[in-house]
Amino acid sequence: MTLIDQAKQGIITEEMKIVAAEEGTTPEFVCRGIAQGRIVIPVSPYRKARPIGIGKGLRTKVNASVGTSSDIADIDLEVTKTKVAEAAGADSIMELSTAGDFYEIRKKVIDATTLSVGSVPLYQAFIEAARRSGSIVDMREDDLFKVTEEQARLGTNFMAIHTGINWTTLDRLKAQGRHAGLCSRGGALMSAWMAHNERENPLFSEFEYLLEILKRHEVTLSMGNGMRAGAVHDSTDRAQIQELIINAELSDKAHEFGVQTIVEGPGHIPIDEIQTNVVLQKRLSGEKPFYMLGPLVTDIAPGYDNIVAAIGAALSSSYGADFICYVTPAEHLALPYPEDVHQGVLSARIAAHIGDMIKLGKRDADLKMAHARNDLNWAEQFKLAIDPQTAAQIRKERMPSDADTCTMCGEFCAYKIVKEYFEL
Ligand code: SF4
Numbered sequence: 001m002t003l004i005d006q007a008k009q010g011i012i013t014e015e016m017k018i019v020a021a022e023e024g025t026t027p028e029f030v031c032r033g034i035a036q037g038r039i040v041i042p043v044s045p046y047r048k049a050r051p052i053g054i055g056k057g058l059r060t061k062v063n064a065s066v067g068t069s070s071d072i073a074d075i076d077l078e079v080t081k082t083k084v085a086e087a088a089g090a091d092s093i094m095e096l097s098t099a100g101d102f103y104e105i106r107k108k109v110i111d112a113t114t115l116s117v118g119s120v121p122l123y124q125a126f127i128e129a130a131r132r133s134g135s136i137v138d139m140r141e142d143d144l145f146k147v148t149e150e151q152a153r154l155g156t157n158f159m160a161i162h163t164g165i166n167w168t169t170l171d172r173l174k175a176q177g178r179h180a181g182l183c184s185r186g187g188a189l190m191s192a193w194m195a196h197n198e199r200e201n202p203l204f205s206e207f208e209y210l211l212e213i214l215k216r217h218e219v220t221l222s223m224g225n226g227m228r229a230g231a232v233h234d235s236t237d238r239a240q241i242q243e244l245i246i247n248a249e250l251s252d253k254a255h256e257f258g259v260q261t262i263v264e265g266p267g268h269i270p271i272d273e274i275q276t277n278v279v280l281q282k283r284l285s286g287e288k289p290f291y292m293l294g295p296l297v298t299d300i301a302p303g304y305d306n307i308v309a310a311i312g313a314a315l316s317s318s319y320g321a322d323f324i325c326y327v328t329p330a331e332h333l334a335l336p337y338p339e340d341v342h343q344g345v346l347s348a349r350i351a352a353h354i355g356d357m358i359k360l361g362k363r364d365a366d367l368k369m370a371h372a373r374n375d376l377n378w379a380e381q382f383k384l385a386i387d388p389q390t391a392a393q394i395r396k397e398r399m400p401s402d403a404d405t406c407t408m409c410g411e412f413c414a415y416k417i418v419k420e421y422f423e424l
Pocket of ligand 1: 408
């Protein structure tokens with residue numbers, strides 16, 4: 001029996017207990033959320049990962065994506081990035097390689113982490129087609145399902161699958177046009193295949209078959225946002241909303257079938273459309289967990305897109321997004337290196353916490369930090385910091401003459417002055 005089947009029967013599992021303890025809630029709350037489709041715990045019968053709950057009433061989770069590219073296909077680098085992401089506090093890893101030996105890379109990444117691992121199976125199906133015959137448009141429909149099954153057997157916990165791109169979606173995209181096309185690799189690959197072969201997307205037309213595979217291997221379905229905008233000027237357009245409507249409808253089918261489901265969202269969107277996107281996803285999908293990819297709220301800050309995405313992610317989390325994907329400073333410029341991964345995870349974790357302060361009212365740590373600062377208790381400040389090492393390192397490198405204060409104001413430390421002359 002799958003986790004969702006157990007939840008529907010009110011059976012409390014070990015994973016539900018672990019998630020409830022981590023979140024400070026009850027196993028019954030988690031169980032009910034899974035039964036209703038509002039919470040998922042991506043599990044796998046092939047591998048024990050640290051269980052995380054994603055969804056309503058739970059802490060916003062952070063995903064870090066790793067994976068090779070055709071220019072940099074170094075397995076050891078991806079394994080290092082995976083370890084760096086976990087050490088920096090990521091909640092899950094997505095292994096998104098598009099070059100090298102897919103099986104070997106995924107196996108090594110999975111073996112290198114205790115976190116849940118996600119994938120995008122269609123990358124492999126399309127790239128293997130290109131290797132076989134020279135073009136991605138020669139992808140064979142069965143390969144999509146074969147690869148999905150292969151990756152599931154490796155212990156993949158969740159998969160981003162582009163179910164919502166069909167001819168209605170594509171017609172809307174073409175009728176409206178865009179400034180910057182598609183930024184989703186999966187969306188671009190599937191749309192190109194459909195247009196070239198004049199065929200329907202098999203992940204849409206054979207959705208029931210896909211569900212059978214996912215249920216058999218207990219994979220959580222993350223419904224891909226292939227139409228997400230890659231530019232703020234293309235945000236929240238008809239193609240994106242069309243895909244969302246289809247995914248929302250299919251997410252109900254998946255839930256009824258017994259497959260845990262997440263619905264993905266954009267992308268590049270200006271700050272004043274974030275709330276609309278969260279509300280739309282939640283209303284249309286019946287409050288399925290929302291995986292927000294970014295969102296990036298401006299297009300003109302390459303080199304700092306971790307900050308751009310953190311601003312968007314903080315807002316989207318505050319409005320109810322459940323799962324955010326990190327963005328590194330290398331976004332739009334190059335394949336990330338380990339230091340970029342570290343920066344990306346920390347930026348996303350800060351954003352998730354800022355969102356949770358509003359969404360869940362989680363402000364205890366901020367209150368404790370206020371008291372630690374007021375007391376000039378540096379050890380406590382480091383303990384409470386999201387990145388204690390960096391905070392401690394900066395202070396250590398610039399120690400003040402008065403060990404209580406810091407070199408910012410030195411002897412004119414505001415906290416010290418207040419304590420010396422009046423009580424608050
Ligand atoms: S010296 Fe200034 S910046 Fe440093 S702890 Fe005191 S008030 Fe804060």
